[in-house]
Amino acid sequence: LSLADHTHDLRVSKAITLHQNLLILTLRKFSFKSHSFYGGITIDLSGIDEKALNVCLGDEWRHGTISHSLFARKITDPTTGESEVENCFELIFRLFYSARLQMDAQTSRAVARLSVSFAGLLSHCSRFKSGISFCLHAINQLDSCEEFRKETTSLRIKLAYFLRMKDRDPEAIEQCNLIDLSSLTNRQKQSVLMTRVLCYIDMGENNKALGHAREVIRIERNSASALHAQFVIAQNIEDKVRRIREFKKILKKSQKEDHSILSNNILIEMYDEEDDKLKSNILQDIMLHKNSDYYNFMRALSRYFPKNGMDKESIKNNTIEAYHFLSGQRLMGLFDRYHKKLWDIFEENSEYDNLIRLFRQSSFIWRLGDKVEIENKYLRRLDDILSSSPSRSLGYDMDSISYFFIRKEALLTLN
Numbered sequence: 001l002s003l004a005d006h007t008h009d010l011r012v013s014k015a016i017t018l019h020q021n022l023l024i025l026t027l028r029k030f031s032f033k034s035h036s037f038y039g040g041i042t043i044d045l046s047g048i049d050e051k052a053l054n055v056c057l058g059d060e061w062r063h064g065t066i067s068h069s070l071f072a073r074k075i076t077d078p079t080t081g082e083s084e085v086e087n088c089f090e091l092i093f094r095l096f097y098s099a100r101l102q103m104d105a106q107t108s109r110a111v112a113r114l115s116v117s118f119a120g121l122l123s124h125c126s127r128f129k130s131g132i133s134f135c136l137h138a139i140n141q142l143d144s145c146e147e148f149r150k151e152t153t154s155l156r157i158k159l160a161y162f163l164r165m166k167d168r169d170p171e172a173i174e175q176c177n178l179i180d181l182s183s184l185t186n187r188q189k190q191s192v193l194m195t196r197v198l199c200y201i202d203m204g205e206n207n208k209a210l211g212h213a214r215e216v217i218r219i220e221r222n223s224a225s226a227l228h229a230q231f232v233i234a235q236n237i238e239d240k241v242r243r244i245r246e247f248k249k250i251l252k253k254s255q256k257e258d259h260s261i262l263s264n265n266i267l268i269e270m271y272d273e274e275d276d277k278l279k280s281n282i283l284q285d286i287m288l289h290k291n292s293d294y295y296n297f298m299r300a301l302s303r304y305f306p307k308n309g310m311d312k313e314s315i316k317n318n319t320i321e322a323y324h325f326l327s328g329q330r331l332m333g334l335f336d337r338y339h340k341k342l343w344d345i346f347e348e349n350s351e352y353d354n355l356i357r358l359f360r361q362s363s364f365i366w367r368l369g370d371k372v373e374i375e376n377k378y379l380r381r382l383d384d385i386l387s388s389s390p391s392r393s394l395g396y397d398m399d400s401i402s403y404f405f406i407r408k409e410a411l412l413t414l415n
Contacts, residue, residue, distance in 0.1 A: 049095040050107075053114075056088050062110040064117040067124075075125050078294055078325035085122070085130045089137065092118065096141055112142055112151040119158040126295040129329045131162035153179060157188060160195045165295075166331070169199040190216045190225035197232055210236065224259040231266055244273055260289050264296035271300075298322045302337040316345055327365050335365060336374065343378065347385070353396045355382060360400040363407055376411050383408060 053061055058069035066072055071088065074080050092111060099107035115138040122131040135155045142148040142155070156175055163172035176192050176199075184192070193216045200209035209232065216229035227250055234246040247270050254263045264286050271282045286300040301318055319341050326335040339362045346354040359382050366375040382404060 049091055049098065052091050053088075053095065056091065057114070061114050061117075064113040066114070066117050066121060072121055075121070075127065076291065076294075078321055082127075082130055082328050085127060085134075088118070089134055093137060093141060108145075109147075112145075112148045115142070116151050116154045116158075119155055123158060123161065126165075126325075127329060128162045128165040128331070131158065132166065135159035135162060149183075153183065154188075157191055157195075160192065164195055164199050164202075167202065167333070169202050172199050186220045187223060187225070190219055190223055190229075193219075194225045194228055197229065201232070206236070224254070224257070224262055227254050227257075227259065228262050228265075231262070231269075235269065240273065244270065247273070261293050261296065264289055264293050264300075268296065268300060294325070298326070298334055298338075302334055302341065319345065327361060330365065330369070332365075332369055332371075335362075339378075343381075352385065355385065356396055356400040356404060360403045363403070372411070375407070379404070379408060379411060 056069070056071045057066045058071075060066070061069070071084075075085060092114060096108060096111040096115075099111060115134075119131060119135055119138070122128075122134060135158055138155050139152055139159065142152045156179055160172045160175035160179075163169075163175060172195055176196050179192055181189050181192065193212050197209045197212045197216065200206070200212065213229035213232045217226050220226055231247070231250050234243060234250060237243040237246060247266055251263060251266045251270070254266060267282050267286050283300060286296060290297040301315075301322065319338060323335070323338040323342055326338055339358065342358055343355065346352075346358060359378055362378065363375050366372070386404075
């Protein structure tokens with residue numbers, strides 16, 4: 001399997017994708033009006049929008065029920081591109097806009113309800129970059145409507161989570177501070193406080209993190225957030241034996257309550273602490289949850305895959321799949337690890353065409369993130385490989401080769 005092969009192997013329903021994209025292309029011909037005149041014919045755009053949503057999200061979207069729709073299954077697949085998600089964004093926002101213009105309160109409420117469900121779906125699928133964009137747009141539309149205060153608050157809670165997952169901790173805390181905690185349920189309060197806890201840990205403000213963690217536990221002890229807070233506190237136990245004992249105690253409760261994401265977080269932490277004889281069992285548990293917790297699956301695979309029981313081809317396929325997903329979500333820490341792993345795999349197997357393609361794709365992401373140093377590092381490594389045998393640059397993907405030489409000249413100029 002080459003990098004190019006995997007790029008085009010979308011493994012999604014081509015018929016549904018084509019249908020959806022044709023609807024979007026039709027919609028983009030018109031302005032944001034509830035009715036448009038085209039060739040003397042009046043077109044009800046809200047009707048088209050609603051039918052398009054039925055195609056994307058199923059007939060139950062008005063009730064906020066989309067988790068079992070074909071589209072939900074599609075974006076759970078990490079190889080599905082972001083354009084699929086963005087198409088759905090546009091349909092949702094267009095329908096809300098036209099419903100407000102037509103003073104259709106019932107459809108407006110349905111779309112507001114759908115927006116919360118859609119943000120939850122993006123969270124479940126680890127699409128954090130898309131989640132930020134969606135929540136910002138949805139909040140902008142709903143925030144001025146008093147009747148949608150509850151939905152706006154739910155979206156802001158999700159936005160804070162997405163921002164934290166993208167390492168934008170100060171912005172996540174800012175969103176948390178905009179939320180009126182007195183209006184929330186206990187579970188929602190705990191969710192907001194746990195976002196603060198994890199942001200403060202990332203920012204190195206451990207005392208603040210522990211203070212909020214204790215507050216989470218005081219609100220309600222028997223919840224996933226409370227267990228997570230206990231885990232955060234346990235991480236600060238200095239004695240390793242006591243620390244591991246506490247991890248196992250919290251893990252047992254978490255698994256009993258089927259909190260799979262929290263359980264995987266604990267397992268990854270335990271992997272670093274446990275004896276080698278237990279590590280394979282720990283890793284196997286995480287790998288079993290690939291479909292339900294893809295983010296932790298990627299974390300585990302990127303850190304430990306040389307030691308697990310996967311065959312080489314399976315490792316390669318999973319690594320390419322995760323690389324493409326991370327390039328779309330711009331999760332730079334994990335992205336850099338996966339780039340390195342793919343580079344090592346391709347170099348070891350003398351897959352020079354894949355190395356050239358890999359450099360081109362990663363270079364684009366690094367340039368967006370202003371990471372010239374790492375781009376320069378791999379450019380020099382690729383230059384050494386090609387220089388050692390000039391004939392290697394012949395017969396490979398010409399676009400990628402041309403891109404390499406353009407970037408080489410540009411970086412040499414900068415240096």
